[in-house]
Amino acid sequence: MSLTPQRSRAGRFAALAAVASLALVGCTTTAGESTGEDAGPIAKEDIVLVASVINTTNPYFIANIEGAEALAEELDLPLEIVDSEGSSQTEISKIQAILAQGKKVVMFVNTVASSDTPTIVDAVKRAGGYVSIWWNKPDEFEPWDQGDNFVAFQKHPGIESGRCNAQAIGDALGGKGNVVMFPGVADSTTSQTRVVGFKAEMEENYPDIKILEEQPSNWDPVLANQNARDLIAKYGDEIDGVWSADDGMQLGALQAFEDAGLLEQVKFASDGLYPDTVKLMQEGYGDDAIVGETFHRGYMASAIGLYTAYLAATGEIDPSELPKEKRTSFFDIKCVTPDTLDEYAQYDEPGAPAAFVKQLIENGPWDTEPATLVGGGGPEVLD
Numbered sequence: 001m002s003l004t005p006q007r008s009r010a011g012r013f014a015a016l017a018a019v020a021s022l023a024l025v026g027c028t029t030t031a032g033e034s035t036g037e038d039a040g041p042i043a044k045e046d047i048v049l050v051a052s053v054i055n056t057t058n059p060y061f062i063a064n065i066e067g068a069e070a071l072a073e074e075l076d077l078p079l080e081i082v083d084s085e086g087s088s089q090t091e092i093s094k095i096q097a098i099l100a101q102g103k104k105v106v107m108f109v110n111t112v113a114s115s116d117t118p119t120i121v122d123a124v125k126r127a128g129g130y131v132s133i134w135w136n137k138p139d140e141f142e143p144w145d146q147g148d149n150f151v152a153f154q155k156h157p158g159i160e161s162g163r164c165n166a167q168a169i170g171d172a173l174g175g176k177g178n179v180v181m182f183p184g185v186a187d188s189t190t191s192q193t194r195v196v197g198f199k200a201e202m203e204e205n206y207p208d209i210k211i212l213e214e215q216p217s218n219w220d221p222v223l224a225n226q227n228a229r230d231l232i233a234k235y236g237d238e239i240d241g242v243w244s245a246d247d248g249m250q251l252g253a254l255q256a257f258e259d260a261g262l263l264e265q266v267k268f269a270s271d272g273l274y275p276d277t278v279k280l281m282q283e284g285y286g287d288d289a290i291v292g293e294t295f296h297r298g299y300m301a302s303a304i305g306l307y308t309a310y311l312a313a314t315g316e317i318d319p320s321e322l323p324k325e326k327r328t329s330f331f332d333i334k335c336v337t338p339d340t341l342d343e344y345a346q347y348d349e350p351g352a353p354a355a356f357v358k359q360l361i362e363n364g365p366w367d368t369e370p371a372t373l374v375g376g377g378g379p380e381v382l383d
Contacts, residue, residue, distance in 0.1 A: 040315070041313065041314050041315030042104045042106075042128075042130075042313045042314060044075075044077070044314060046104040047077055047104050047105075047106050047310070047313060047314075048077065048078045048079070048080060048103045048104065048105055048106070049068060049071065049072050049075075049077050049078065049079045049080070049106050049107075049108075049306055049310070050079070050080045050081075050082060050095075050098060050105050050106070050107040050108070051064060051065060051067075051068035051079065051080075051081055051082070051107075051108045051302050051306065052081075052082035052084060052091060052094070052095060052107065052108065052109040052110065052111075053065060053081070053082065053083065053084065053110050053302075054084050054086060054091075054110055054111075054112050054219070055083060055084065055085060055086050056081070056083045058219070058248055059247075059248075059272075059274045059275060059276065059298075060246070060247075060248075060272060060274065060298040061110065061298060062298070063297055063298030063299045063302075063353075064108075064110055064298040064299065064301060064302040065081055065302070066298070066299045066302075066353045067297075067298060067299030067300060067301065067302035067303035067306075067353050067356070067357070068081070068108065068302045068303070068306055069353070070299065070303060070353040070354045070356070070357040071302075071303045071306050071307060071310075071357050071360075073354070074354070074357050074358065074361060075310070080098060082094045082095055082098070082109075084112050086112065087112065088111075088112045088113050088115070088116045091109075091111070091112050091116060091120075092116060092119055092120060092123075095107070095109070095120055095123060095124075096123050099123055099124065099126075099127040099129065102127075103129075104128070104129065104313070105124065105127065105129035105130070105131075106129065106130050106131075106306060106309045106310045106313045107124060107129060107130065107131040107132070107306075107309060108131075108132055108134065108301075108302050108305035108306040108309065109131060109132075109133050109134065109305075110134045110135055110301070110302075111133060111134070111135065111136045111137070112136075112185075113136060113185060113187040113188060114136040114137055114138050114187050114188060114189050115138065115187055116136075117133050117136065117137035117138065117141055117153075118138070118141055120133070121133070121141075121146055121149070121150045124149055124150075125146070125147060125149040125150065128149070129149065129313075130148075130149055130151050130309040130310075130312045130313040131149065131150060131151065131309055132151050132152045132153070132154055132304075132305035132306070132308050132309045133150070133152075133153045133154070133305075134153075134154050134155060134301050134302075134305050135155050135188075135189075135190045135301075136187075136188050136189050136190055137153050137189065138189075139189065139379035142324075142327070142328060142378070143319070143327040143328060144319075144320075144324060144327055148312060148318070148319040148320055151308055151309045151312040151319050151327070152305070152308050152309070152319070152326070152327050152328070152329060153327070153328045153329070154301070154304060154305055154308070154328075154329045154330075154331065155190065155329075155330060155331070156294075156296045156301075156330065156331050156332070156333040156371075157193070157330045157333055157374070157375070157380060158189070158190050158191075158192070158193025158194040158196070158197060158380060159193050159194070159196055159197035159200070159380050159381075159382060160197060160294075160333055161193075161194050161197060161271045161294040161333055162193070162194040162195060162196060162197025162198035162199070162200070162201065163197040163198070163200065163201040164197075164269075164292060164294045164333075164335035165194075165198055165243055165269035165270065165271065165292050165293075165294065166197070166198045166199075166200075166201035166202050166205075166206065166243070166269075167201055167205070167292070167335070168267075168269045168291045168292020168293075168335070168337060169209075169241040169243060169267055169268075169269045169291060169292065170201070170202065170205065170206035170209055171291075172241070172267040172291040172292075173206075173209060173240050173241055173267060175206050175208055175209065176208045176209060177208075177209055177210075177240030177241055178209070178210045178211075178212050178235070178238050178239055178240050178241070179202075179209060179210070179211055179212065179239070179240065179241035179242065179243060180211070180212050180213050180214065180215070180228075180231050180235070180239055180241075180242055180243075181195065181198065181211060181213070181214035181215070181242075181243045181244075182214070182215055182216070182217045182224050182227060182228070182242070182243065182244040182245060182249045182250075182253060183195050183214055183215075183216045183217070183245045184216065184217065184218060184219045184245040184246060184249070185216070185218050185219060186216055189379075189380075190245075191216075191245045193380045194245050194271060195214070195245070196382065197382075198243055199211065200382055209241070212231070212235055212238065212239065213231060213234075213235075215227040215230070215231065217244075217249045217252070219245075219246055219248055219249060220248070220249065220252070221248045221249055221251050221252030222252055223249075223252070224244065224248075224249035224250070224251075224252035224253050224256075225252035225253065225255055225256045226252075226256075227253075228242070228252065228253040228255075228256035228257065229256045229259075229260075232256060232257065232260045232262065236262075237262060237265060239262070239266060240265070240266060240267065241266060241267045241268070241269075242257070242266055242267075242268045242269075243268075243269055243270065244268070244269075244270040244271075245270070245271060246270060246271050246272050247270045247271065247272040247273070247274040247276070247277045247293070248272075248274075249270070250268060250270035250277070250290075251276065251277075253268070254268060254280075254285075254286070254289065254290075257286075257289075258286065263286040263287075263289055264286050264287040264289065266286075266289060267289060267290075267291045268289050268290045268291065269290070269291055269292035269293065270290075270292075270293060270294075271293070271294045272293065272294070272295075272296070273293040273294065273295045273296075273336055273344065275348050277290065277293060278341065278344075278345075278348065281293070281338050281341055282341065284338075288338060290338075291337065291338070292335065292336065292337055293336045293337075294333050294334065294335060294336065295333065295334040295335075295336045295344050295347075295370075296331075296333055296334075296371065297347055297352075297356075297371075299352070299353040299356060300331075300356055300368075300370075300371045301371075303353070303356060303357050303360055304331070304360065304365045304368070304371060307357075307360055307361070307365050308365040311365070323377070324376065324377035324378065325373065325375060325376035325377040326366060326373070326376070327376075328376045328377055328378060328379075329366070329373055329375075329376040330373070330374055330375040330376045330380070331371045331372065331373060331374065332370060332371060332372050332373075332374045334370065347370070356368070
């Protein structure tokens with residue numbers, strides 16, 4: 001069975017290459033520098049929403065854009081998209097260019113790297129804007145230490161994601177075998193916590209499963225494909241399981257194992273449950289090769305992030321009065337197997353982002369299913 005049956009292998013890999021080429025994961029006062037927190041609430045008519053994503057081809061980041069568009073339409077506000085093109089430098093320069101125009105910015109940023117966060121927050125604060133950061137920041141850089149303009153840091157727990165995937169692979173292998181791992185970007189707390197969770201679950205509950213090797217693949221399906229080819233050349237049919245930190249890299253790895261004729265002997269798990277992955281699981285691709293996923297959606301992340309920042313900008317919430325778990329926040333993540341896959345189909349139906357946004361505005365950023373607040377208040381740690 002082919003990874004994408006409608007396409008030729010060459011066409012399929014051309015599409016992968018197109019994704020991977022991008023998927024590598026000013027002041028407003030007369031004094032020349034905004035007072036930020038002291039400026040008071042921003043009038044709605046003065047606000048522009050900004051969503052900054054790592055690239056505009058990866059399915060997750062496309063969904064980020066869809067969520068931002070749905071919220072902008074519901075709130076009747078203008079929206080600008082920042083395509084970081086997989087580059088921290090591009091990300092920061094484009095954000096700074098928007099801020100230099102003197103706009104009253106309410107921003108969601110899916111950072112390229114954790115180390116980008118302080119620079120972005122400082123720029124937004126100086127411009128009197130409000131920002132929520134998703135997924136990556138330095139552990140010690142907390143919103144409550146930076147003032148109200150850094151409204152929130154938000155994510156789905158990486159440790160739980162890694163544990164879910166490890167359990168799926170461990171059970172599928174009957175508790176015995178060898179696995180290889182494909183983390184994302186090295187400077188990514190998201191990837192780091194997923195790795196920690198995966199390894200902890202294996203060590204605690206599947207001691208007879210050996211991790212042969214891990215190859216960081218930068219959220220890049222083509223790099224993951226090449227790394228998978230290298231590991232296949234090194235270990236061959238010793239590999240029983242493959243873990244990837246996200247579905248983009250998993251798609252590249254799947255292709256490598258299919259090309260090597262090993263696909264039906266190996267079990268896979270990853271994070272994201274992208275629509276392409278849903279289809280493969282529904283088809284039973286590779287003798288049910290994909291045994292576990294963790295579910296979340298990019299449109300939910302961007303809508304939650306933007307709406308939280310919007311509430312702060314308009315004075316509907318006071319960030320300084322929020323409990324810490326509403327400023328460094330972990331939102332629910334679901335463990336999904338082929339048996340429970342159908343429960344999540346509704347979130348990929350036409351109009352799903354708009355429907356989620358309506359519920360978000362009704363229920364608030366911490367109480368909207370299926371992405372409800374489940375913890376936070378500081379860096380992730382092993383239980």
